[in-house]
Amino acid sequence: MHIRPARRADSADIVILDDIASSGLASHVLQVGVSDGNYDRPLEFGRDGYAFIDGPFSWKNVLIAETDDGIAGMSLSFELIGGPGDQGLPDPVLEPLESLKSRAIGTRMIDSVAVYTRFRGQGIGRALVEAELARATGPSSIITDSANIRALAxxxxxxxxxxxxxxxIAFNDNHAAAHWVLLTRPNLRGAPAPAH
Structure with a gap:
């Protein structure tokens, strides 16, 4: 397995993995592209967004984990500077997330980390987060839901x-979380790596 910067051609995998990372929240948010009549499916709208729109949610901010069998996972991060450029599409479901993000301004926000199911348990998620930490120049932040015990650990x-x-705020019937959780980490360059 190796980690590389994403390419525009990876955008379909990126949006699928983003949907996995968010337990379907990405599809919910991207439904606006279907509602507007511009796309047939939310993931198609998302693929074009990652491929052709500059900003935080672009393929340019993604790292890809790749094995001999192809793309296994991805992570997306960006400098959280505040303002409308850091925000997703307007949606009341996202308001609590935006509130947490406002508390993390000045960090490198690791917005998404996901690994395809068949590649899990091989340390790929850990390697992606470590790669994100390596490219951070200051503190890092990440948000996950309270039901995602493995990610929190x-x-x-x-x-x-x-x-x-x-x-x-529930957006489908398949989620048991009660809260979104904001976690931060100072930049520890030069400090010993945390115990695994």
């Missing part, structure tokens, strides 16, 4: 600490 093992919580 991974992030905490890499030095992230919980900073705040916000209510989880």
């Amino acid at each position: 991974l992030y905490q093992s890499l030095g992230f600490e919980q900073q705040d919580r916000a209510p989880f």
Whole structure:
């Protein structure tokens, strides 16, 4: 497995993995492209967004984990400077997330980390987060939901600490989370790596 910068041609995998990372929230948000009549499916709208729109949610901010069998996972991060460029599409479901993001301005926000199901358990998620930390020039932040125990444990093992919580507004019937959880980590360059 190796990690490389994404290419525009990876945009279909990126949007699928973003949907996996968000437990379907990406599809929910991207439904606006279908509602406007411009696209047949949310993931098609998302693919074009990642491929052709500059800004935080672009293929240019993505790292790809690749194996001999193809793309296994991805991570997306960007400098969280505040303002409308950092935000997703307007949606009340996203308001608690935007509130947490406002508490993390000045960090490198790791917005998404996902690994395809068949590649899980091989340390790919950890490697992606470590690669994101390596490209951060200051503190990092990440948001996950309170039901994602494996992700919370991974992030905490890499030095992230919980900073705040916000209510989880259900967007489908398949989620048991009660809160979104904001975790942050100082830039530890030169410090010993956290124990694995």
